[in-house]
Amino acid sequence: xxxxxxxxxxxxxxxxxxxxxxxxxxxxxxxxxxxxxxxxxxxxxxxxxxxxxxxxxxxxxxxxxxxxxxxxxxxxxxxxxxxxxxxxxxxxxxxxxxxxxxxxxxxxxxxxxxxxxxxxxxxxxxxxxxxxxxxxxxxxxxxxxxxxxxxxxxxxxxxxxxxxxxxxxxxxxxxxxxxxxxxxxxxxxxxxxxxxxxxxxxxxxxxx
Amino acid sequence: xxxxxxxxxxxxxxxxxxxxxxxxxxxxxxxxxxxxxxxxxxxxxxxxxxxxxxxxxxxxxxxxxxxxxxxxxxxxxxxxxxxxxxxxxxxxxxxxxxxxxxxxxxxxxxxxxxxxxxxxxxxxxxxxxxxxxxxxxxxxxxxxxxxxxxxxxxxxxxxxxxxxxxxxxxxxxxxxxxxxxxxxxxxxxxxxxxxxxxxxxxxxxxxx
DNA sequence: GCCTATTTTGAGTAAACACTCAACAAAATG
DNA sequence: CATTTTGTTGAGTGTTTACTCAAAATAGGC
Numbered sequence: 373x374x375x376x377x378x379x380x381x382x383x384x385x386x387x388x389x390x391x392x393x394x395x396x397x398x399x400x401x402x403x404x405x406x407x408x409x410x411x412x413x414x415x416x417x418x419x420x421x422x423x424x425x426x427x428x429x430x431x432x433x434x435x436x437x438x439x440x441x442x443x444x445x446x447x448x449x450x451x452x453x454x455x456x457x458x459x460x461x462x463x464x465x466x467x468x469x470x471x472x473x474x475x476x477x478x479x480x481x482x483x484x485x486x487x488x489x490x491x492x493x494x495x496x497x498x499x500x501x502x503x504x505x506x507x508x509x510x511x512x513x514x515x516x517x518x519x520x521x522x523x524x525x526x527x528x529x530x531x532x533x534x535x536x537x538x539x540x541x542x543x544x545x546x547x548x549x550x551x552x553x554x555x556x557x558x559x560x561x562x563x564x565x566x567x568x569x570x571x572x573x574x575x576x577x578x579x580x
Numbered sequence: 581x582x583x584x585x586x587x588x589x590x591x592x593x594x595x596x597x598x599x600x601x602x603x604x605x606x607x608x609x610x611x612x613x614x615x616x617x618x619x620x621x622x623x624x625x626x627x628x629x630x631x632x633x634x635x636x637x638x639x640x641x642x643x644x645x646x647x648x649x650x651x652x653x654x655x656x657x658x659x660x661x662x663x664x665x666x667x668x669x670x671x672x673x674x675x676x677x678x679x680x681x682x683x684x685x686x687x688x689x690x691x692x693x694x695x696x697x698x699x700x701x702x703x704x705x706x707x708x709x710x711x712x713x714x715x716x717x718x719x720x721x722x723x724x725x726x727x728x729x730x731x732x733x734x735x736x737x738x739x740x741x742x743x744x745x746x747x748x749x750x751x752x753x754x755x756x757x758x759x760x761x762x763x764x765x766x767x768x769x770x771x772x773x774x775x776x777x778x779x780x781x782x783x784x785x786x787x788x
Numbered sequence: 789g790c791c792t793a794t795t796t797t798g799a800g801t802a803a804a805c806a807c808t809c810a811a812c813a814a815a816a817t818g
Numbered sequence: 819c820a821t822t823t824t825g826t827t828g829a830g831t832g833t834t835t836a837c838t839c840a841a842a843a844t845a846g847g848c
Contacts, residue, residue, distance in 0.1 A: 395695045398606035402836060412797050417837065419795095475691055479750060483688045486753070487603045497754060528763050535751055535764060539743035542687060542750075545694070546705060548739070555736050556743060563771070610806060620827050625807065627825090 381419065384409045388430045393477045396484045397427055397492065428495055434477045435499035441472070442506055452514040453568060456507070456533060457561050463540050464557020468547050475545035478503075479538055504534050520567045529567065536560045589627065592617045596638045601685045604692045605635055605700065636703055642685045643707040649680070650714055660722040661776060664715070664741060665769050671748050672765020676755050684749045686711075712742050728775045737775065744768045 391408045392400055402413060402423065409416060420426035442459065449455030466473030481496040508530035514520045520529075540557060548556075599616045600608055610621060610631065617624060628634035650667065657663030674681030689704040716738035722728045728737075748765060756764075 396606070396692060398604070399692070399696045401834075403834085413837070414798070414839075415796055423836065480691045482754060483691055483750075484604060484607070488607045500754070525763075528760075528767070531751075531756070531760055531764055532767050535747035538750055539747035542691075542746055543739075543743055546690060546708070552736075552739055555733075556739055559736070559740050609804075611804080621807070622809075622828070623826055631806065 384411065384419070385430055385433050388426060389434055389477075392427060392430050393434065393474055393480070396480060397489065398484060424489065424492065428492060431477065431481060431492070431495055431499070435502070438476075438478075438499075439503060439506065442503065446510060451517060451519055452510040453519045453564060456510055457564050460536070460540065460557050460560050460564070463537065463544070464554050464561075466544055467550070468544060473541065473544045476538060476541045479542070500534070504530055507533050518569060521569060524567065533564070536563070592619065592627070593638055593641050596634055597642055597685075600635060600638050601642065601682055601688070604688060605697065606692060632697065632700065636700060639685065639689060639700070639703055639707070643710070646684075646686075646707075647711060647714065650711065654718060659725060659727055660718040661727045661772060664718060665772050668744070668748065668765050668768050668772070671745065671752065672762050672769075674752055675758070676752060681749070681752045684746060687746055687750070708742070712738055715741050726777060729777060732775065741772070744771070 387408045387410075388405060391404055395404065402416070405411075405416060405423075405426070406413060411419070416426070420429065445459045445462070446452065446455040449458050463473065468474075478496045478500050482493050482500075485496070486493040508526050511520065511524065511526035511529045511533075515522060515524055515526060540553075540560065543553060543556060595616045595618075596613060599612055603612065610624070613619075613624060613631075613634070614621060619627070624634070628637065653667045653670070654660065654663040657666050671681065676682075686704045686708050690701050690708075693704070694701040716734050719728065719732065719734035719737045719741075723730060723732055723734060748761075748768065751761060751764060
C-alpha cells in the first residue's frame with residue numbers, strides 16, 4: 373500500500389505536532405507519542421528513525437505552515453503594510469487553545485533545546501531567520517510602493533516586527549485577559565501605522 | 581552547626597539556579613543537580629523535599645533577584661522614565677552568557693511546565709504579575725511627576741513594556757548579532773521616549 | 789492464489805530516571 | 819565526655835525512558 377503511506381505520514385506528523393507543541397520536546401515521552409500517533413514503537417522508529425528526527429520533521433512542518441500562513445496574509449491584504457497589520461490583528465484576536473495562537477513553537481523549541489540538543493535548536497533558529505527574511509521582504513515591498521519612507525531600515529523594522537510577534541504570542545500563551553491582549557496588539561499595529569507615509573488624500577479630494 | 585546551614589543553602593540554590601536556568605526543568609536530571617550542588621541525593625531530598633520543590637525555591641530566588649535589579653534601576657535613575665529606559669539599555673548591551681541577559685527564566689519556565697507541572701507554572705505566572713505591578717507603579721510615578729500625560733493608561737503601558745523586555749531577552753538568548761540587538765533596544769527606548777511630555781527647556785532659557 | 793516486499797507488531801532491553809533509607813558523622817547540649 | 823540532635827552518605831529502590839528485533843500481518847506483482 374504505497375499510496376496510503378504518505379497520507380498516514382502527514383496525519384502522524386500532525387498528531388506529533390499537536391503533542392510536541394503542547395508539551396515540548398523533553399516532556400514528551402514515547403508512550404505519549406505511541407498514543408497520539410496510534411503507532412507501536414517499532415513503527416515509529418521505522419518511519420522516523422528516532423525521537424529527535426521525528427521532532428525535527430515535526431518542527432519543519434510547523435515552520436512550513438507558519439510561513440504559508442504569513443504569505444497568505446500578504447496575498448489577501450491590499451498592501452504589504454496592511455498584511456503585516458492584519459497578521460498582528462489576527463494574533464490579537466486569538467484566544468488560548470486557538471491553533472494559530474499557541475506560543476510560537478520555534479521560540480519554545482529554542483528555549484527547550486538550546487542547552488541539550490544543538491541540532492534541533494539550530495533548525496528552529498534557521499526557520500526563524502527564514503520568516504524574518506519574509507517579513508523584511510514585505511517591508512522592502514512597502515518601501516518600493518512608497519508606503520514607508522525610502523530611507524527606512526527594513527532589516528531593523530523586520531527584526532522589530534518579529535520580536536513583537538514573539539512577545540504577543542507569549543502573552544497569549546500566558547493567558548492574559550482578552551482586553552489586554554487586544555490592546556497589546558493594537559499598540560503594535562499603531563507602531564506599524566506610524567511608519568507609514570500619509571497617503572495624500574487631499575489629492576483625491578481636489579481631483580474630484 | 582546551625583549558623584552555616586543557611587549559607588550553604590544559598591550557595592546550593594544559586595548553583596541550582598545556574599543549572600535550571602540553562603537546561604530547564606525537564607532536561608535537568610538529579611545527576612546534574614548532584615554534581616552542581618555537590619550534594620548526594622539523600623542530602624538534596626533532606627534539604628529540598630523533591631525536584632519540584634527545589635525548582636520552585638530556585639525560581640523564587642530568581643524572581644527576588646530580578647525584582648531587586650529592577651528596583652535598583654529606579655533608585656539610581658533620575659526619574660521613573662529614565663529608570664525604565666536604562667533597564668532596556670542595559671539589556672540591549674548584554675551579551676549572551678551575561679547572567680543579566682539570559683532568557684527570562686520566568687518565561688522559559690511557563691513554556692516548559694505549563695502542560696506538565698501546573699504549580700511551577702503558576703508560580704512563574706504570579707512572579708511575572710508582581711514584576712508587572714512594579715512596572716505599572718513606575719509609570720504611575722512618571723504620571724504623577726508629569727513625565728507622561730495625565731490620561732496615560734499605565735496598565736497598558738506596563739504590559740507593553742514587559743512584553744518588550746520579554747522579546748528583547750528572547751532575542752538575546754537566540755544570539756542575534758550585537759548591532760541588531762542594540763538597535764532593537766534603541767527602538768524600544770524610542771517608544772518610551774515618545775510617551776514623554778517634552779520638558780519645557782525654553783522656560784529655563786528665558787529664565788537665564 | 790501464491791510469492792516476495794514492505795509494514796506493523798509488542799514483548800523485551802539496557803540505561804536513566806526520581807527518589808529512599810539504614811547506617812554514619814559531626815556538632816550542640818548538658 | 820556522654821548524649822542527643824542534626825545533617826550526610828551512597829548503594830539501592832521501583833519505575834520510566836528511548837529504543838530494538840524476530841515474528842506476524844499485509845500489501846502488490848505475476
